[in-house]
Structures are given as C-alpha cells and as structure tokens.
Amino acid sequence: MTASRTPIAILISGRGSNMATLVAASQAADCPYRVVLVAANDPDAGGIALAQAAGIPTFAHSHKGLKRADFDALLDTAIRAAGAERIALAGYMRLLSPGFIAGWQGRIVNIHPSLLPLYKGLDTHARAIAAGDAEAGCSVHVVTPELDDGPVLAQARVPILQGDDADTLAARVLVAEHRLYPQALAEWVRA
Ligand code: GRF
Numbered sequence: 001m002t003a004s005r006t007p008i009a010i011l012i013s014g015r016g017s018n019m020a021t022l023v024a025a026s027q028a029a030d031c032p033y034r035v036v037l038v039a040a041n042d043p044d045a046g047g048i049a050l051a052q053a054a055g056i057p058t059f060a061h062s063h064k065g066l067k068r069a070d071f072d073a074l075l076d077t078a079i080r081a082a083g084a085e086r087i088a089l090a091g092y093m094r095l096l097s098p099g100f101i102a103g104w105q106g107r108i109v110n111i112h113p114s115l116l117p118l119y120k121g122l123d124t125h126a127r128a129i130a131a132g133d134a135e136a137g138c139s140v141h142v143v144t145p146e147l148d149d150g151p152v153l154a155q156a157r158v159p160i161l162q163g164d165d166a167d168t169l170a171a172r173v174l175v176a177e178h179r180l181y182p183q184a185l186a187e188w189v190r191a
Helices: 017-025 046-053 068-081 098-103 124-130 166-190
Strands: 006-012 033-040 058-060 086-089 108-112 135-142 152-159
Touching: 006 017, 006 046, 006 166, 017 033, 017 046, 017 166, 033 046, 033 068, 033 166, 046 058, 058 068, 068 098, 086 166, 108 166, 124 135, 124 166, 135 166, 152 166
Parallel strands: 006 033, 006 086, 033 058, 086 108
Antiparallel strands: 108 135, 135 152
16 A cells, blocks of 8 residues: 555756656556655756656756755755655765764665775776676665765675676676666665
8 A cells, every 4th residue: 555655855966767666566466665756966967857747746956056964955855745655866966964864773775886895985897897897786885974885785786797887887787787776776775
C-alpha cells in the first residue's frame, strides 16, 4: 500500500539517470519506498525535468552565493516539508554540511562510481584505469561526514577492458549503477 511505503527524497546535480531508475523502480507494487521530492542544487539540472515529467515535486535552487550551511538549511526545510524520512544522493556533486548530515544521521545513502574504499572523490574511472585495475564498479554506502566513507551496503563489479577510457568505463559502470541502486535502496529501506 502506498501509504506504508517509506517516503524518500532524491538529491541530484545533473542528468539524473540514477534518480530516474529509482523513480521507475518505485512504481513496482512491492517497492518499499516512494519518491516524495527530487531536489537539485542547479536549476538547470536535466534530472529536474525528468522528475517533473514523472509528476514528482521538485526543489531546484542554485547554491551559488550562499554559504554551504545556509543552502543546506533551505534543502533541509524542503525535504522535511515534503515529508521525506530518508534521503538518496544520486549524482549530488556537493559536499553536505556536517550539520545537515547530523540531522539525518544514518538516513542518507549515496551511490559512488568506484569499488570503495578505492577512489573516493572525483575522476574514479580514470584513476582505476591509470592504476591498471582489472575491475571497476560502484558502491552504495551510508553517508557520514567524511567524503565517500560510510559503511558500504552493496557493490557491483564490471571488468575494465583493454582500450577503455574514462568515458567507456563510466558508461559500463553506469549500467551497473542502474541495476544496483534500486535494489540496494529497497533492501536498506526494508532493513
Ligand atoms: C553517477 O555515476 C554517480 O555514481 C556519480 O555521478 C553520476 C551521476 O549520474 N556520483 P546521473 O546524474 O545519475 O546520471
């Protein structure tokens, strides 16, 4: 029943393909979450139009000109007003302030395009290739104040193929992200 599903907010900064897969998965009868808000720190984020087309309420404001804590306070107000109980970061490219994370302790997850604890931060695919790794992948983890550092809930692996560059590898990892995130989010919500 829709009313008993856990309400979640999804935070994005860009195209929102992971967000779209979470929204699509939430349409299934047995999905334990429903998406009550898609929020972006960039009003031009492509994912905002996708969310609107899916009929999901959105919050889209630039963080520019605002202190991190002030922007995060606006975000926090919007998320709570929407009734969300948990938060999924999906390509949200801004560090959240410690105060924001403290207010949602243990209730935020993120998807990161590497096999954590390897390659926290940016340029994960190029770094995996440069290191000569045979495999890359993605991780869903609980968000803590340290960047990409919280407990890992689930991972998916893909091979790194000869001739890969950061773009071809990113595309392969993204397919794995789209499979992993809806499953991992559902399991985390059910737990
Ligand atoms: C994904 O690779 C995600 O893991 C990373 O940023 C990318 C976002 O892609 N943090 P999208 O906006 O979900 O399409």
